[in-house]
Amino acid sequence: MNKRISISVPQQPLQSPFLALSSEGLPEGPADALDSEKGKKQPTKKRRIVLRREKSQRGGKTVIVVSQLPTHLSATEIEKLSRDSRKALGCGGCVRDREIELQGDQADRVRRYFEELSYEVAGP
Numbered sequence: 001m002n003k004r005i006s007i008s009v010p011q012q013p014l015q016s017p018f019l020a021l022s023s024e025g026l027p028e029g030p031a032d033a034l035d036s037e038k039g040k041k042q043p044t045k046k047r048r049i050v051l052r053r054e055k056s057q058r059g060g061k062t063v064i065v066v067s068q069l070p071t072h073l074s075a076t077e078i079e080k081l082s083r084d085s086r087k088a089l090g091c092g093g094c095v096r097d098r099e100i101e102l103q104g105d106q107a108d109r110v111r112r113y114f115e116e117l118s119y120e121v122a123g124p
Contacts, residue, residue, distance in 0.1 A: 020098050022071060029083065047123075048068065048122065049066055049068055049070075049114060049120070049122070050066075050123045051064055051067075051123030052064070052123055052124075062105035063093075063101050064102045064107050065100070066099060069100070078098060079095055081100065082100045085100065085113055088113055089104075091106065091107065
């Protein structure tokens with residue numbers, strides 16, 4: 001009968017170059033860094049948008065275009081933001097080329113809505 005050769009022999013772990021290091025005697029880091037590690041303070045990403053009022057090629061109807069959305073937002077997040085804003089403002093609209101189009105001349109209401117979501121709003 002043939003003898004089986006074991007191919008899963010336990011191996012010793014690789015040596016870690018940081019194994020001998022110790023944090024004893026080192027000064028404390030800045031308070032902000034400690035807070036962010038614990039989840040108390042999170043870094044804020046740039047949340048700036050630009051509003052634009054358009055009438056051209058829309059049959060005389062006014063549309064507010066929310067443009068220059070942050071690049072860290074995915075297409076599904078932009079779609080969700082568009083859906084929530086249309087629902088809150090009671091208007092129609094759509095998403096085209098990473099821009100949200102909201103129907104109606106209601107720039108003040110759109111500005112207030114996005115400022116409540118802690119966006120920095122530029123434009124009309």
